[in-house]
Amino acid sequence: MATVHDPSDTGGRLIAASKVNGTSVYNTDGEKLGTVYDVMLDKVSGQTQYAIMSFGGFLGIGDKFHPLPWNQLTYDPREGGYVVNLDRNRLEGAPVYSPNELGMWDDLRGRDIDVYYGRPGI
């Protein structure tokens, strides 16, 4: 039985934060690009601001993570994953961080990412 603790579950509206890791991410052609590694939450509002993507296999740069503004992701209930409308060139030029760097997140980094992806209203 599928449960919300299984990232492949497509039935529930909610997912536990601890189970976000591993959710699949596709491009608009339906090709799997990678997975969600983690998400960054606003402590006050509880709103997810960034999805930290692992595109290692696709871009061949393993062990680097791409944070994307949350508004770049569209949930596809058929796939049980997210779709991003970003091509390889766009991702190759995007801000990336090593696992160690991820631990040092600050608001300036958020601005770098927002500028790259043209996030409105930030």
Add this chain to the structure above:
Amino acid sequence: MATVHDPSDTGGRLIAASKVNGTSVYNTDGEKLGTVYDVMLDKVSGQTQYAIMSFGGFLGIGDKFHPLPWNQLTYDPREGGYVVNLDRNRLEGAPVYSPNELGMWDDLRGRDIDVYYGRPGI
């Protein structure tokens, strides 16, 4: 150095979902009630809907979890944690779940919790 991956960090605006576990929760008198065990996110909007609290020590019922509507939590940057305005009686009568039950989350459970805490607009 405090980082966003340390739940005691009070500097950053964001926290990684994978690091929410262990964030302290206090009552309005500043007494520590327990910790955040996990949060439930809306897959589409990315909004945190429920914080799953571990109050074991306080209520003496260990190994049970209380999901609270997110709007019951107020972030206190001085404490680096959340404040809830709920007394012992209110929590003792609230919906609780075992670790196994947490894996079976569905939308009906959300409604039970919303009704108990009088969450508006649901």
